[in-house]
Amino acid sequence: xxxxxxxxxxxxxxxxxxxxxxxxxxxxxxxxxxxxxxxxxxxxxxxxxxxxxxxxxxxxxxxxxxxxxxxxxxxxxxxxxxxxxxxxxxxxxxxxxxxxxxxxxxxxxxxxxxxxxxxxxxxxxxxxxxxxxxxxxxxxxxxxxxxxxxxxxxxxxxxxxxxxxxxxxxxxxxxxxxxxxxxxxxxxxxxxxxxxxxxxxxxxxxxxxxxxxxxxxxxxxxxxxxxxxxxxxxxxxxxxxxxxxxxxxxxxxxxxxxxxxxxxxxxxxxxxxxxxxxxxxxxxxxxxxxxxxxxxxxxxxxxxxxxxxxxxxxxxxxxxxxxxxxxxxxxxxxxxxxxxxxxxxxxxxxxxxxxxxxxxxxxxxxxxxxxxxxxxxxxxxxxxxxxxxxxxxxxxxxxxxxxxxxxxxxxxxxxxxxxxxxxxxxxxxxxxxxxxxxxxxxxxxxxxxxxxxxxxxxxxxxxxxxxxxxxxxxxxxxxxxxxxxxxxxxxxxxxxxxxxxxxxxxxxxxxxxxxxxxxxxxxxxxxxxxxxxxxxxxxxxxxxxxxxxxxxxxxxxxxxxxxxxxxxxxxxxxxxxxxxxxxxxxxxxxxxxxxxxxxxxxxxxxxxxxxxxxxxxxxxxxxxxxxxxxxxxxxxxxxxxxxxxxxx
Ligand code: SF4
Ligand code: MSK
Numbered sequence: 329x330x331x332x333x334x335x336x337x338x339x340x341x342x343x344x345x346x347x348x349x350x351x352x353x354x355x356x357x358x359x360x361x362x363x364x365x366x367x368x369x370x371x372x373x374x375x376x377x378x379x380x381x382x383x384x385x386x387x388x389x390x391x392x393x394x395x396x397x398x399x400x401x402x403x404x405x406x407x408x409x410x411x412x413x414x415x416x417x418x419x420x421x422x423x424x425x426x427x428x429x430x431x432x433x434x435x436x437x438x439x440x441x442x443x444x445x446x447x448x449x450x451x452x453x454x455x456x457x458x459x460x461x462x463x464x465x466x467x468x469x470x471x472x473x474x475x476x477x478x479x480x481x482x483x484x485x486x487x488x489x490x491x492x493x494x495x496x497x498x499x500x501x502x503x504x505x506x507x508x509x510x511x512x513x514x515x516x517x518x519x520x521x522x523x524x525x526x527x528x529x530x531x532x533x534x535x536x537x538x539x540x541x542x543x544x545x546x547x548x549x550x551x552x553x554x555x556x557x558x559x560x561x562x563x564x565x566x567x568x569x570x571x572x573x574x575x576x577x578x579x580x581x582x583x584x585x586x587x588x589x590x591x592x593x594x595x596x597x598x599x600x601x602x603x604x605x606x607x608x609x610x611x612x613x614x615x616x617x618x619x620x621x622x623x624x625x626x627x628x629x630x631x632x633x634x635x636x637x638x639x640x641x642x643x644x645x646x647x648x649x650x651x652x653x654x655x656x657x658x659x660x661x662x663x664x665x666x667x668x669x670x671x672x673x674x675x676x677x678x679x680x681x682x683x684x685x686x687x688x689x690x691x692x693x694x695x696x697x698x699x700x701x702x703x704x705x706x707x708x709x710x711x712x713x714x715x716x717x718x719x720x721x722x723x724x725x726x727x728x729x730x731x732x733x734x735x736x737x738x739x740x741x742x743x744x745x746x747x748x749x750x751x752x753x754x755x756x757x758x759x760x761x762x763x764x765x766x767x768x769x770x771x772x773x774x775x776x777x778x779x780x781x782x783x784x785x786x787x788x789x790x791x792x793x794x795x796x797x798x799x800x801x802x803x804x805x806x807x808x809x810x811x812x813x814x815x816x817x818x819x820x821x822x823x824x825x826x827x828x829x830x831x832x833x834x835x836x837x838x839x840x841x842x843x844x845x846x847x848x849x850x851x852x853x854x855x856x857x858x859x860x861x862x863x864x865x866x867x868x869x870x871x872x873x874x875x876x877x878x879x880x881x882x883x884x885x886x887x888x889x890x891x892x893x894x895x896x897x898x899x900x901x902x903x904x905x906x907x908x909x910x911x912x913x914x915x916x917x918x919x920x921x922x923x924x925x926x927x928x929x930x931x932x933x934x935x936x937x938x939x940x941x942x943x944x945x946x947x948x949x950x951x952x953x954x955x956x957x958x959x960x961x962x963x964x965x966x967x968x969x970x971x972x973x974x975x976x
Contacts, residue, residue, distance in 0.1 A: 335643070335781030337811055339574045339726035343647035346724060352674065354646050355665065359777040371910025372405035378526040387910045397526055405911035406532040407524040409887070410539040412907075414520040416888030417542045419662055420847050421513045421550025422685075423590055425481055427557045430592050430698045432474040434561060435467065441596060441701040444470060445563040449739070453556045456493040477553050483512045491548045494853065496860045498868035499896060503544065506925055508537055508895065510545035517542055532914045540895045540926070547892030552850035558629065562595045565632035565735035565844070567744070572810040574648060575729030576637035581619040582610045582716045583653050584709065585639055588660035589845065591629035593682055593696045593705065594622070597658065598634050600705040610713045618709065623648060624663045625803055625845035632735050632844050640811075641782075641804035642882070643775040649677050652723030656712035660696075661686045663774070663883065676718040680708060732815025734842035736800070738854035744835055753862035760873060761864055763959030764827030766796045767947035770852045770893070771840075773878030773886045774804045776904060782808040784879030784903055784936045789814060791940035793839040796825035797947060802849050805880070806842045814840040827959065849889050852876075853896060866954055870897030870927025873950040875943035877901045879936050890930065894918075897927035899946045901939045905932035 329348040331341040334356045347354055368374040368384045375395050376382040383395030385404065394400050399407075434442040444450055444466065451461045454473040461469050480488055488510045492500055503509045510516055520542050523529050559565070577583050584601070586594040600606065601618045610618050621639040622630055630636040639648050642663055648654055649668065654677045657668060661683050669690030672679040681687050682696035682704075694711070696704050736744070745756045759765045769792050775781050785808040789799050793814075801809050813819050820832035820839045832839050843851045856869045865872050876893045878886050881902050893900045908914050923929040933939040951957050 333780065334777070336783045336786065337573070337644075337781060337808075339640075339728040339811075340644055340647060340781055342726040342728070343574065343650055347647070347650055350650075352650060352671070355643060355667070356777050358667070368910070370907055372408050372907035373401045373910035375399060375404040375407070377407065377524065385910065399530060402532040402911040402914045403530045403535070405908045405914050406535040406539075409906060409908055409914075410520045410524050410535055410542075412884040412887045413539045413543050413891055414517045416883065416885035417546035417550065418517050419885050420546050420554065420888065421481070421517070423661070423847060424513075424550035424554035424557075426590060426592060427554050427561065428474065428477050428481075431470075431557045431561055432478065433698055435470040435474050437699075440699070442561055442698070444560055446560050449556070449564050450560045453560065457489050458493075477557065480549060480553060481513045482515070484515075487511050488513070488545060488549045490552050491544060494548060494552065494857055495896070496857055496868055498860075502868070502897075502926060503895075506537075508541040508544060510541050510549055513545045513549045516545040532911070533917060536914070536917065539891060543888045543891035544895055546888045547850055547853055547896070551847040552853070554847040555844070555850045558591055559737070562591055562629075563633050564739065565737055566740055567733050568632070568635040568735040569731065570631050570635045570637055570734055570810070571729045571731050572638040572640075572807060573729045574639055574644065574651060574726045576619075576621050576639055577648070577651055577653050577725045578616075578619045579653050579722055579725055580616040582613075582615045582617070582655050582712050583619050583621065584656045584658060584712045585621050585623050585648055585654050586626045586630065586658045587623035587645060588664055588686075589625040589629075589662040589847075590660045591626070591633075592698060593658075593660055593701070594626045594630045595633070596701045596705045597708065598630050598636055600702055601709055603706075606706065606709050606713070609710065610716070613713055613716050615713070615716050618713070625847075626660060628803065628806060628842075628845035628848070632842070637729075638807055638810065641775055641807035643777065643781045646671055649675055651725050652676070652720065653725060655715040655719070656680055656708065658682065658708060659686065659691075662885070664688070676715060676720055678711060678715050680711065682708075730811050730813045730816075732810045732813070732842070733817065733838055734806070734810070734815060736837075736841040736843050738851050738858060741841070741855065744837055753858050757859060757862045757864050759831050761956050763951075763956065764796065764831055765798050766827070766944070766951065767873030767875070768798045768800060769874065769943055769947075770800050770802075770849070770876040770898075771809075771879065772802045772805050772846075772849055772876070772889065773881040774883050775808075776880045776882040778904055779880045779934070781880075782811070785809060786812050786814070787936035788877060788879050788940045789840055790823055791937050792943065793824045793828055795940075795944050796828040797944060798828060798831075799840045800843050800852055800855065801840050802842075802844050802852070803846045805878070806840075806844075809840045810842065814838065815842055846885055846889070853892075856896070856898075868897055868927065871950065871954065873947040873954070875899045875901065875946050877939060877943060879903045879939060894922065894928035894930055895926050899928055899931065899943065901931040901933055901942055903932070903934045903936070903939065906930065
């Protein structure tokens with residue numbers, strides 16, 4: 329096996345060799361079995377939205393140019409794209425809804441296992457949602473906030489409060505004039521399903537508008553609510569040390585991997601795993617303790633708040649089981665490969681599903697209910713402890729892990745960039761204006777066996793920081809960066825250009841800032857809004873020298889994320905093209921003309937160095953438009969010059 333062809337992560341390569349020797353198939357093997365993949369599907373020009381079909385159009389212009397109902401390639405591809413956005417937006421927003429339910433329960437019940445951990449943030453968020461906070465009890469404010477955020481999902485009139493409370497006014501005006509201000513979270517998703525039904529709209533631009541509106545209801549709505557309420561309920565993150573990669577598994581301890589996306593169960597699992605009674609039980613069974621590690625975005629949630637080690641990103645989930653030391657793989661929702669079911673049956677690992685939304689036939693199901701959170705967590709941990717003695721041998725854990733710092737948020741960046749007594753985005757804006765930092769890039773998203781695992785993320789990030797672009801990262805991209813040491817502050821000396829290095833060195837931050845899970849892309853939106861509000865870099869997000877990228881994306885959530893970044897004014901480059909290339913007008917619109925409407929646009933580039941250079945070129949063009957093209961050295965005044973300074 330040419331393992332380098334699959335991954336640049338050494339731990340992954342080591343495990344792939346083991347899987348090959350043991351003749352166990354992985355996502356990479358199944359990807360090979362799928363080749364050649366369907367060309368019509370890739371181009372987005374097959375439709376099965378009614379039973380007259382399935383239909384397809386001929387991209388070479390020789391065969392049919394419409395489906396049976398007359399839908400053109402542009403219509404078909406636009407409808408398919410919208411349905412991807414609906415699914416992605418639904419996944420994020422349903423996650424948000426579950427957090428709202430837990431928050432409501434915490435507010436209403438005195439005997440609940442959850443409580444408000446960040447009261448200050450609760451008051452700030454409540455004020456943003458227009459709730460009176462002065463001279464009121466926490467419980468009363470929280471009750472009003474729970475009602476307000478709950479209503480965002482299903483309200484029938486008006487528009488999302490968060491979409492007018494968080495983005496810059498200029499951005500809100502653009503959305504209003506273009507007619508894409510999100511109205512309510514569920515409504516936009518439902519309307520996508522309506523509009524893409526046979527015989528509703530066929531104008532691709534009008535269809536895309538609804539995709540934009542639904543994506544905005546995700547980024548500035550459902551995802552934002554998930555982030556804000558998670559901080560309130562589980563505590564706002566602050567910079568925290570952590571370790572990452574499969575080497576965080578411990579052969580001598582009971583290992584539980586929490587995998588998926590939501591923090592509600594995993595946060596409790598972390599707390600309960602430290603109960604002396606359970607630790608003693610593990611010791612009685614011959615283990616040295618209980619080791620919790622994360623996978624995918626559940627990992628990012630508990631890493632950001634508790635420093636829980638991360639075992640890996642999306643393409644490493646199967647590899648973790650094959651180490652033979654995972655006693656329980658505990659999953660909630662999203663990004664969980666069905667293959668884990670049959671795979672864990674080949675090992676002693678117990679795969680436990682917990683959500684009624686996500687059952688896997690070969691898995692044990694222990695349903696999680698927030699009102700019995702601690703009780704359920706104890707049961708799951710006991711199951712893992714019992715299973716420890718079923719291990720077959722010592723297992724094989726790659727001795728590879730890396731350390732770093734995570735836990736950056738829109739709020740605490742204030743302190744790191746401004747110093748404890750000068751909490752402000754001013755130093756960040758000043759360093760962008762003076763050119764030490766050329767701009768910022770959000771590098772986010774998944775892994776995809778179409779790309780060499782982690783290679784797209786790391787190659788792009790290294791090219792960006794070398795050119796003095798500060799990187800913020802979420803999801804599996806953040807895990808890739810962490811495993812490669814890019815979240816160590818000392819990595820700035822190795823990878824950054826001079827200006828960015830000086831800033832990282834002075835402030836003590838790594839060149840890649842981990843800002844959380846997939847729903848926490850909303851933190852990036854808030855950071856961009858704060859940078860605009862600080863002043864000096866234009867009036868709108870589209871004026872900023874910033875860009876976004878998802879170099880190894882695979883999930884429908886990534887399509888929604890990309891669309892809300894584009895619709896917020898951000899140039900967004902992805903590797904695998906959106907499945908629209910068979911629709912020439914739609915492709916031209918999304919990769920070019922949409923910029924006139926919304927200030928952002930899509931680009932597709934599989935070469936991560938080329939993609940990074942496209943982002944850097946965009947950043948430099950934005951600097952040019954702002955009149956800050958060059959680099960200004962910091963001016964040090966002597967006493968005479970200081971006296972000469974005019975004081976108003
Ligand atoms: Fe074919 Fe139109 Fe039906 Fe799609 S909606 S399957 S293009 S007839
Ligand atoms: S987990 S959506 S593979 S980033 Fe958020 Fe990773 Fe993508 Fe899932």
